Amino acid sequence: MKVKDVVISFTSIRRVLNGDFDGKQVNVRGWVYRKRTGKKVVFVVLRDATGIIQCTVKRDSLSWDEAQKVSIESSVTVSGTVRSDGRAPGGFEISINELKIVGLAEAFPITKDQSEEFRRDVRHLWLRSQKMNAIMKIRSKVLKLVHEFFRKKTFIEVSPPMFISSAVEGGATLFGVKYFDRDLYLTQSAQLHLEVLIASLEKVYCIAPSFRAEKSRTIRHLAEYWHIEAEQAFATMEDLMRLEEDLVSHICQEVAKDCKNELETLNVDTKRLAEVQPPFPRITYDQAIEKLSKMGYKVKWGMDFGFEDEKALAKEFGKPFFVYAYPKESKAFYCKMYEENPKLVMSVDMIVPNIGELATGGSRIDDKEKLIVRLKEFGLKEEDYDWYIDQRRYGTTPHGGFGMGVERLLAWMLNLETVMETIPFPRTTRRYYP
């Protein structure tokens, strides 16, 4: 059967609200956000990806019956005349000539009374909310900014594997997967593979999922999260810290500039983001310990900080800051020791208010023998890491990099209660549906 389609162009609600179409005829399509019926007029509030606009259907309209039938979240197309009207939220409304129901919705389960738990049960529907719409737009923007940032600095984007044979940190926190007839793991970081790639590309980065089988029960952990990772040949600790603070500052400033509507929806103070700029304060682990003990916290030298400690420090700075030069025993096997004090390693954490650790990075051991010693000290098998050691066999260089959690970044930027709100379908110990 041959059908000749009538070509109709549709306008985004955002453009209508901008006033580009005042007094003009427009076609708009979307979903019914609210509906209020009266004897003489039906108000159909319509949403699309870009915004929300009130539409009116009058008693004498041919679409009157259709407007009566329409339910919350039904998909519709409307055509009508745009009128500037102070009574309409947003200042403009569409006086409908024709309303067509595309998909009539059953009674929508999400109403004004919700709990966090219920929203997670119906996550696939909650994603339609104005809040999630705004968060997803900003997430998209942030990912775009990360790519722009690294590419501008001549980093090459690489695609690391998700299936891996050896652990990054040797932990018991890997998800095992059946891989044909053997057992492999899902990656928890691309770092080791990125380190190998720098011998070819010098500066590499990726945005990829990482998986952690930790039974964490906190607002800042996911079993599956997105990881911004970068690795750079010949980089010093100074290079790394600058790279990290420049990245975060760039993202915050650009989001403040370009996502005003979304930030308003989320009640985020644009100024707070616009003011994020380098340099970030830097303190050593020893200085942090000193600060904490002055504040009355008991921290044992050699232990990494707990969440309470991080929050206390962050409260004092009120913005992102670095802690570096950690005791060797508190960090991973690949961390490079300071020559002048081999008890300390060149590892640096970026800590932000409310969320704590946002990124961890540092210089990696570039000497083959030292690396092997450390591997053994961690009880790891040399042969599992042979490919990684090769990096040190054939033209080793000082180098370093960092990993940053996309969800933690967003949760901090947008002042959200938990990282779960920053990803469309969060996976935690107990949540894997939808």
Next chain:
RNA sequence: GCCGCCGUAGCUCAGUUCGGUAGAGCAACGGGCUGUUAACUCGUGGGUCGAAGGUUCGAGUCCUUCCGGCGGCGCCA
């Protein structure tokens, strides 16, 4: 892994102290009213009180076990 909390209508909750026929608001449905702003208003339907077992004349309520979920710490990004 350790500690704490929750589960009653589609949703949000009250009812648990002190055991005695299962309630409200919102949503849905039917009416009324209104250029409405998550409208207002009258009415109607809606329940295996997470599950199983126990105590009791009688259990949403007390006891035991299990299931599901939430949060804190630890681990980490």
